[in-house]
Amino acid sequence: MSNLSCSEPAVFCGIDVSAAALAVAVQPNQQREFANTAAGHKQLIAWLHKLGPARVSLEATGIYSLDLALALDAAPGIECQVLNPKAVHRFAQTLRRSKTDKADALTLAEYSQRMPFVAWRPPSRAALRLRAIGRHIESLSVQRVRDHNRLHAGEGSASTPRCVIQDLRRSLQAQDKRIRALRRQAVVLVRQDATLSQQFELLTAMPGIALISALHLLGELAALPAGLSVRQWVAHSGLDPAHCVSGASVARPSKISRAGSRHLRRALYMPALVAARRDPHFTAFYQTLLARHKAKLQALIAVARKMLHAIFGIFKHQQPYKGAILFPNLLPTS
DSSP, X not given: OOOOSSSSOSEEEEEEEOSSEEEEEETTTEEEEEESSHHHXXXXXXXXXXHOSEEEEEXXXXXXXXXXXXXXXXXXXXXXXXXXXXXXXXXXXXXXXXXXXXXXXXXXXXXXXXXXXXXXXXXXXXXXXXXXXXXXXXXXXXXXXXXXXXXXXXXXXXXSOHHHHHHHHHHHHHHHHHHHHHHHHHHHHHHTSHHHHXXXXXXXXXXXXXXXXXXXXXXXXXXXXXXXXXXXXXXXXTOSEEEEEETTXXXXXXXXXXXXXXXXXXXXXXXXXXXXXXXXXXXXXXHHHHHTTOOHHHHHHHXXXXXXXXXXHHHHHTOOOOHHHHSTTOOOOO
16 A cells, blocks of 8 residues: 555665664665664654655565565655565565665665555454464474474384483473464464455365364465466465577476465475375376376475465365366366
Protein backbone atom coordinates (compact mmCIF):
# COMPACT_ATOMS: atom_id res chain seq x y z
CA MET A 1 0.00 0.00 0.00
CA SER A 2 1.37 3.43 -0.95
CA ASN A 3 1.24 6.15 1.67
CA LEU A 4 2.53 8.98 -0.50
CA SER A 5 0.54 12.18 -0.70
CA CYS A 6 2.10 13.16 -4.06
CA SER A 7 2.45 11.34 -7.36
CA GLU A 8 6.26 11.22 -7.34
CA PRO A 9 8.67 10.66 -4.43
CA ALA A 10 11.14 13.41 -3.62
CA VAL A 11 13.86 11.04 -2.38
CA PHE A 12 14.87 7.47 -3.18
CA CYS A 13 16.11 5.49 -0.19
CA GLY A 14 17.73 2.11 0.34
CA ILE A 15 18.10 0.36 3.69
CA ASP A 16 20.44 -2.54 4.41
CA VAL A 17 19.03 -4.38 7.42
CA SER A 18 21.06 -6.30 9.98
CA ALA A 19 20.17 -7.60 13.41
CA ALA A 20 21.45 -4.53 15.25
CA ALA A 21 21.65 -1.67 12.74
CA LEU A 22 20.10 -0.10 9.65
CA ALA A 23 22.49 1.28 7.04
CA VAL A 24 20.47 3.95 5.18
CA ALA A 25 21.35 5.63 1.90
CA VAL A 26 19.43 8.36 0.08
CA GLN A 27 20.19 9.41 -3.50
CA PRO A 28 22.44 11.04 -4.52
CA ASN A 29 24.84 10.55 -1.64
CA GLN A 30 23.42 10.89 1.87
CA GLN A 31 24.06 8.12 4.37
CA ARG A 32 23.00 7.54 7.95
CA GLU A 33 22.83 4.67 10.40
CA PHE A 34 20.04 3.89 12.86
CA ALA A 35 19.49 1.21 15.42
CA ASN A 36 17.25 -1.65 14.34
CA THR A 37 14.87 -1.06 17.23
CA ALA A 38 11.45 0.55 17.61
CA ALA A 39 13.13 3.80 18.67
CA GLY A 40 15.55 3.63 15.74
CA HIS A 41 12.63 3.10 13.33
CA LYS A 42 10.95 6.26 14.65
CA GLN A 43 14.16 8.26 14.21
CA LEU A 44 14.54 6.96 10.65
CA ILE A 45 10.96 7.87 9.74
CA ALA A 46 11.35 11.36 11.23
CA TRP A 47 14.53 11.89 9.20
CA LEU A 48 12.85 10.74 5.98
CA HIS A 49 9.90 13.09 6.64
CA LYS A 50 12.33 16.02 6.71
CA LEU A 51 13.65 15.05 3.29
CA GLY A 52 10.24 14.76 1.65
CA PRO A 53 8.01 12.00 0.29
CA ALA A 54 10.22 8.91 0.10
CA ARG A 55 10.36 5.64 -1.79
CA VAL A 56 12.18 3.03 0.27
CA SER A 57 13.59 -0.34 -0.79
CA LEU A 58 14.87 -3.03 1.55
CA GLU A 59 15.58 -6.73 1.28
CA ALA A 60 13.43 -9.40 2.89
CA THR A 61 15.56 -10.63 5.78
CA GLY A 62 12.97 -12.39 7.93
CA ILE A 63 12.36 -11.07 11.42
CA TYR A 64 15.09 -8.43 11.11
CA SER A 65 13.24 -6.54 8.36
CA LEU A 66 9.61 -7.30 9.24
CA ASP A 67 9.12 -4.76 12.05
CA LEU A 68 10.86 -2.07 9.99
CA ALA A 69 8.66 -2.79 6.96
CA LEU A 70 5.53 -2.59 9.11
CA ALA A 71 6.65 0.75 10.59
CA LEU A 72 7.48 2.22 7.15
CA ASP A 73 4.21 1.00 5.67
CA ALA A 74 2.22 2.71 8.43
CA ALA A 75 4.10 6.02 8.11
CA PRO A 76 2.53 8.78 5.97
CA GLY A 77 4.59 10.11 3.09
CA ILE A 78 6.60 6.90 2.70
CA GLU A 79 6.10 4.05 0.26
CA CYS A 80 7.95 0.82 0.87
CA GLN A 81 8.90 -2.21 -1.20
CA VAL A 82 10.42 -5.39 0.22
CA LEU A 83 12.62 -7.12 -2.35
CA ASN A 84 13.77 -10.65 -2.98
CA PRO A 85 17.51 -10.71 -2.14
CA LYS A 86 18.18 -12.63 -5.36
CA ALA A 87 16.74 -9.77 -7.45
CA VAL A 88 18.83 -7.23 -5.56
CA HIS A 89 21.97 -9.33 -6.00
CA ARG A 90 21.48 -9.51 -9.78
CA PHE A 91 20.90 -5.75 -9.90
CA ALA A 92 23.97 -5.08 -7.74
CA GLN A 93 26.23 -7.02 -10.12
CA THR A 94 25.67 -4.30 -12.73
CA LEU A 95 26.75 -1.50 -10.35
CA ARG A 96 29.55 -2.51 -8.02
CA ARG A 97 32.11 -5.07 -6.97
CA SER A 98 32.45 -4.29 -3.28
CA LYS A 99 29.99 -5.65 -0.72
CA THR A 100 29.57 -3.68 2.50
CA ASP A 101 26.50 -2.53 4.40
CA LYS A 102 26.90 0.99 3.04
CA ALA A 103 27.41 -0.26 -0.50
CA ASP A 104 24.32 -2.46 -0.20
CA ALA A 105 22.27 0.51 1.01
CA LEU A 106 23.44 2.60 -1.95
CA THR A 107 22.51 -0.23 -4.31
CA LEU A 108 19.02 -0.40 -2.82
CA ALA A 109 18.63 3.37 -3.15
CA GLU A 110 19.63 3.06 -6.81
CA TYR A 111 17.10 0.24 -7.18
CA SER A 112 14.38 2.51 -5.75
CA GLN A 113 15.12 5.12 -8.39
CA ARG A 114 15.68 2.96 -11.46
CA MET A 115 13.45 -0.09 -11.16
CA PRO A 116 9.65 -0.47 -11.27
CA PHE A 117 8.02 -0.01 -7.89
CA VAL A 118 5.87 -2.76 -6.33
CA ALA A 119 4.39 -1.67 -3.01
CA TRP A 120 4.71 -4.09 -0.11
CA ARG A 121 1.42 -5.27 1.29
CA PRO A 122 1.69 -6.32 4.93
CA PRO A 123 0.05 -9.61 5.90
CA SER A 124 -2.50 -9.70 8.69
CA ARG A 125 -1.32 -9.86 12.28
CA ALA A 126 -2.98 -13.27 12.66
CA ALA A 127 -1.10 -14.61 9.63
CA LEU A 128 2.23 -13.34 10.97
CA ARG A 129 1.56 -14.89 14.38
CA LEU A 130 0.61 -18.21 12.79
CA ARG A 131 3.78 -18.21 10.69
CA ALA A 132 5.90 -17.47 13.76
CA ILE A 133 4.30 -20.34 15.69
CA GLY A 134 4.69 -22.70 12.74
CA ARG A 135 8.36 -21.92 12.28
CA HIS A 136 9.03 -22.32 15.99
CA ILE A 137 7.35 -25.72 15.89
CA GLU A 138 9.50 -26.58 12.88
CA SER A 139 12.71 -25.68 14.75
CA LEU A 140 11.61 -27.74 17.76
CA SER A 141 10.81 -30.67 15.47
CA VAL A 142 14.27 -30.49 13.89
CA GLN A 143 15.86 -30.47 17.35
CA ARG A 144 13.66 -33.40 18.38
CA VAL A 145 14.89 -35.48 15.43
CA ARG A 146 18.49 -34.73 16.40
CA ASP A 147 17.91 -35.71 20.02
CA HIS A 148 16.07 -38.86 18.93
CA ASN A 149 19.05 -39.84 16.78
CA ARG A 150 21.41 -39.17 19.68
CA LEU A 151 19.26 -41.32 21.95
CA HIS A 152 19.20 -44.15 19.42
CA ALA A 153 22.99 -43.98 19.07
CA GLY A 154 23.46 -43.73 22.83
CA GLU A 155 21.26 -46.73 23.58
CA GLY A 156 23.28 -48.77 21.10
CA SER A 157 26.59 -47.99 22.76
CA ALA A 158 27.73 -49.50 26.04
CA SER A 159 29.98 -46.48 26.64
CA THR A 160 27.08 -44.01 26.98
CA PRO A 161 26.40 -43.10 30.64
CA ARG A 162 22.89 -43.81 31.88
CA CYS A 163 22.50 -40.16 32.95
CA VAL A 164 22.91 -39.09 29.31
CA ILE A 165 20.25 -41.57 28.18
CA GLN A 166 17.83 -40.35 30.85
CA ASP A 167 18.49 -36.69 30.02
CA LEU A 168 17.82 -37.29 26.32
CA ARG A 169 14.55 -39.06 27.15
CA ARG A 170 13.46 -36.17 29.38
CA SER A 171 14.42 -33.72 26.63
CA LEU A 172 12.29 -35.59 24.07
CA GLN A 173 9.31 -35.71 26.41
CA ALA A 174 9.60 -31.96 27.08
CA GLN A 175 9.86 -31.20 23.36
CA ASP A 176 6.78 -33.31 22.62
CA LYS A 177 4.85 -31.42 25.28
CA ARG A 178 5.94 -28.02 23.93
CA ILE A 179 5.09 -28.95 20.35
CA ARG A 180 1.59 -30.15 21.35
CA ALA A 181 0.96 -26.94 23.30
CA LEU A 182 2.09 -24.76 20.39
CA ARG A 183 -0.13 -26.67 17.95
CA ARG A 184 -3.11 -26.11 20.23
CA GLN A 185 -2.33 -22.39 20.29
CA ALA A 186 -2.07 -22.37 16.50
CA VAL A 187 -5.48 -24.03 16.12
CA VAL A 188 -7.04 -21.49 18.49
CA LEU A 189 -5.51 -18.66 16.49
CA VAL A 190 -6.85 -20.08 13.22
CA ARG A 191 -10.34 -20.56 14.61
CA GLN A 192 -10.46 -16.93 15.77
CA ASP A 193 -9.84 -15.57 12.25
CA ALA A 194 -12.58 -16.08 9.66
CA THR A 195 -10.27 -16.11 6.63
CA LEU A 196 -7.70 -18.43 8.19
CA SER A 197 -10.44 -20.73 9.44
CA GLN A 198 -11.99 -21.08 5.98
CA GLN A 199 -8.62 -21.70 4.34
CA PHE A 200 -7.75 -24.24 7.04
CA GLU A 201 -10.91 -26.22 6.29
CA LEU A 202 -10.14 -26.18 2.57
CA LEU A 203 -6.60 -27.39 3.20
CA THR A 204 -7.56 -30.27 5.49
CA ALA A 205 -10.07 -31.46 2.84
CA MET A 206 -7.21 -31.99 0.38
CA PRO A 207 -5.54 -35.41 0.03
CA GLY A 208 -2.31 -35.70 1.99
CA ILE A 209 -2.96 -32.66 4.20
CA ALA A 210 -4.01 -33.25 7.80
CA LEU A 211 -4.05 -30.87 10.75
CA ILE A 212 -0.30 -30.62 11.33
CA SER A 213 0.60 -30.07 7.67
CA ALA A 214 -2.31 -27.64 7.24
CA LEU A 215 -1.05 -25.45 10.10
CA HIS A 216 2.46 -25.22 8.63
CA LEU A 217 1.25 -24.63 5.08
CA LEU A 218 -1.30 -22.03 6.11
CA GLY A 219 1.26 -20.17 8.22
CA GLU A 220 3.58 -19.84 5.22
CA LEU A 221 0.92 -19.11 2.59
CA ALA A 222 -1.27 -16.72 4.57
CA ALA A 223 1.71 -14.40 5.13
CA LEU A 224 2.38 -14.02 1.40
CA PRO A 225 1.43 -10.68 -0.18
CA ALA A 226 -2.06 -10.56 -1.65
CA GLY A 227 -2.40 -10.50 -5.42
CA LEU A 228 0.45 -12.85 -6.28
CA SER A 229 -0.01 -15.19 -9.22
CA VAL A 230 0.40 -18.95 -8.96
CA ARG A 231 3.75 -18.65 -10.76
CA GLN A 232 4.88 -16.22 -8.07
CA TRP A 233 3.77 -18.68 -5.40
CA VAL A 234 5.87 -21.38 -7.03
CA ALA A 235 8.84 -19.02 -7.34
CA HIS A 236 8.47 -18.08 -3.67
CA SER A 237 8.62 -21.75 -2.75
CA GLY A 238 11.80 -22.28 -4.77
CA LEU A 239 10.14 -25.16 -6.65
CA ASP A 240 10.41 -23.39 -10.01
CA PRO A 241 12.78 -25.09 -12.48
CA ALA A 242 16.21 -23.61 -13.15
CA HIS A 243 17.66 -24.40 -16.59
CA CYS A 244 21.32 -24.19 -17.59
CA VAL A 245 21.79 -24.30 -21.37
CA SER A 246 24.42 -22.34 -23.28
CA GLY A 247 25.18 -22.93 -26.94
CA ALA A 248 25.86 -26.49 -28.00
CA SER A 249 28.39 -27.40 -25.31
CA VAL A 250 26.51 -26.69 -22.05
CA ALA A 251 23.24 -28.49 -21.33
CA ARG A 252 23.06 -29.42 -17.66
CA PRO A 253 20.06 -31.22 -16.20
CA SER A 254 17.33 -28.90 -14.95
CA LYS A 255 16.80 -28.62 -11.21
CA ILE A 256 14.67 -26.56 -8.87
CA SER A 257 15.95 -23.08 -8.15
CA ARG A 258 15.64 -23.28 -4.32
CA ALA A 259 15.57 -19.46 -4.49
CA GLY A 260 12.63 -19.30 -2.12
CA SER A 261 11.27 -20.34 1.24
CA ARG A 262 12.74 -23.56 2.58
CA HIS A 263 9.94 -23.52 5.18
CA LEU A 264 7.28 -23.78 2.48
CA ARG A 265 9.18 -26.52 0.64
CA ARG A 266 9.50 -28.48 3.86
CA ALA A 267 5.79 -28.02 4.64
CA LEU A 268 4.89 -29.41 1.20
CA TYR A 269 7.11 -32.50 1.36
CA MET A 270 5.01 -34.87 3.48
CA PRO A 271 1.65 -33.87 1.91
CA ALA A 272 3.16 -34.52 -1.54
CA LEU A 273 4.51 -37.89 -0.42
CA VAL A 274 1.13 -38.98 0.98
CA ALA A 275 -0.86 -37.63 -1.99
CA ALA A 276 1.39 -39.46 -4.45
CA ARG A 277 0.50 -42.71 -2.66
CA ARG A 278 -3.12 -42.20 -1.63
CA ASP A 279 -4.92 -39.85 -4.02
CA PRO A 280 -5.76 -41.51 -7.37
CA HIS A 281 -5.19 -38.34 -9.41
CA PHE A 282 -1.85 -37.47 -7.83
CA THR A 283 -0.84 -41.15 -8.01
CA ALA A 284 -1.58 -41.24 -11.73
CA PHE A 285 0.42 -38.03 -12.22
CA TYR A 286 3.34 -39.43 -10.20
CA GLN A 287 3.34 -42.74 -12.06
CA THR A 288 3.18 -40.96 -15.42
CA LEU A 289 6.35 -39.05 -14.55
CA LEU A 290 8.11 -42.24 -13.47
CA ALA A 291 7.10 -43.83 -16.77
CA ARG A 292 8.85 -40.91 -18.50
CA HIS A 293 12.03 -41.97 -16.69
CA LYS A 294 11.96 -39.17 -14.16
CA ALA A 295 13.73 -39.90 -10.88
CA LYS A 296 11.47 -40.51 -7.89
CA LEU A 297 12.60 -37.30 -6.21
CA GLN A 298 11.97 -35.30 -9.40
CA ALA A 299 8.47 -36.76 -9.64
CA LEU A 300 7.78 -35.98 -5.98
CA ILE A 301 8.90 -32.37 -6.46
CA ALA A 302 6.52 -32.12 -9.41
CA VAL A 303 3.71 -33.42 -7.17
CA ALA A 304 4.56 -30.76 -4.56
CA ARG A 305 4.46 -28.08 -7.24
CA LYS A 306 1.08 -29.38 -8.45
CA MET A 307 -0.21 -29.31 -4.87
CA LEU A 308 0.77 -25.67 -4.64
CA HIS A 309 -1.20 -25.00 -7.83
CA ALA A 310 -4.18 -26.81 -6.30
CA ILE A 311 -4.00 -24.82 -3.06
CA PHE A 312 -3.81 -21.57 -5.02
CA GLY A 313 -6.94 -22.57 -6.91
CA ILE A 314 -9.02 -23.60 -3.90
CA PHE A 315 -8.06 -20.40 -2.04
CA LYS A 316 -8.84 -18.21 -5.03
CA HIS A 317 -12.21 -19.78 -5.82
CA GLN A 318 -13.03 -20.87 -2.24
CA GLN A 319 -13.98 -24.30 -3.52
CA PRO A 320 -12.89 -27.74 -2.27
CA TYR A 321 -10.16 -29.66 -4.07
CA LYS A 322 -11.25 -31.64 -7.13
CA GLY A 323 -8.64 -33.82 -8.77
CA ALA A 324 -10.46 -33.90 -12.10
CA ILE A 325 -10.07 -30.11 -12.41
CA LEU A 326 -6.37 -30.19 -11.52
CA PHE A 327 -5.68 -33.09 -13.89
CA PRO A 328 -8.26 -32.73 -16.69
CA ASN A 329 -6.36 -34.93 -19.17
CA LEU A 330 -5.20 -37.61 -16.75
CA LEU A 331 -7.28 -40.61 -15.75
CA PRO A 332 -6.87 -41.59 -12.09
CA THR A 333 -5.57 -45.02 -11.19
CA SER A 334 -8.07 -47.40 -9.68
